[in-house]
Amino acid sequence: MSEVALVDVLDRLLAGGVVISGDIVIAIADVDLVRISLRALIASVDTCLQQQNELADA
């Protein structure tokens, strides 16, 4: 997935795709799926930036 941005893939994988009720994930609503995982992404980007800033300051 070299030239494809993860965030573009996640738009589609989390909000697109056929929605069929599986056996496992019934309790995780669609909205939760998007919210939880985007929170993870943003948190990790923030951590990255913070580390870069710390490196730059050092």
Next chain:
Amino acid sequence: MVVTEQATYLYAVTGTQEIPGLPDVRGISAAPLRMVGADPYAVVSTVSLNEFGEDALRQNLENRQWLEETATAHHEVVEAVNAAGPTAPVRLCTVYRDDERGEEMLREQKSSFQATLARLAGRREWGVQVFSPARPTENQPASASDSPGRAYLEQLRSQRDERASRDHAMAARAEDVHNSMAEIATAARRYPPQDRRLTGIPDPMILNAAYLVDISAEPVLSQNIAHFQRAGLDVRLTGPWAPYSFVELETS
């Protein structure tokens, strides 16, 4: 002895059993792929409930590395299947207790899948994003007002008005892009603009949309994008994608 419970993970549904690229691709956790069902078929692999059980999944979705690896594996399988013929990608993390439960679902949804796959034939998905240049507002010359306080407030107000009118104009141009694309496409779908922290682009995204386009209309699509780019708009095209954004099944 602890027995790891296993489950069946679904990647995509397709009408063909012949997928030349499939042996070269691995699923999540490098698991081998297999096909279940009979027209439509689903491409699946075995996953562990330690990873995909409900509680585990909730935690894993919060883990950037897990999310990236899972999404990448899922996407690569979908790409391989889509290369062989019309394909309905399945939402991330669709898991069944076993193959039989997956096959049961395929039988129940057979006609919906077949209608969806027929609609996708000869069409591809393209992504279009528009970014608004975040030009810094130039300092206004000091107003003729005699009060420095008032001059300052007027300057703030005029900067704010200018920004608002520029945002308004950019939003209108993004709508032009969307409307012209929707005319070329057989279907259109908008996503929320992506967060700047995720795009890595300082300019805010003001349009994030997907279009299902007849392959025969792709030259028109390219010309349309080029037209807006020549006019100075920051329009970016991604794809072709498997038709992730256009596979809503009719509820049966």
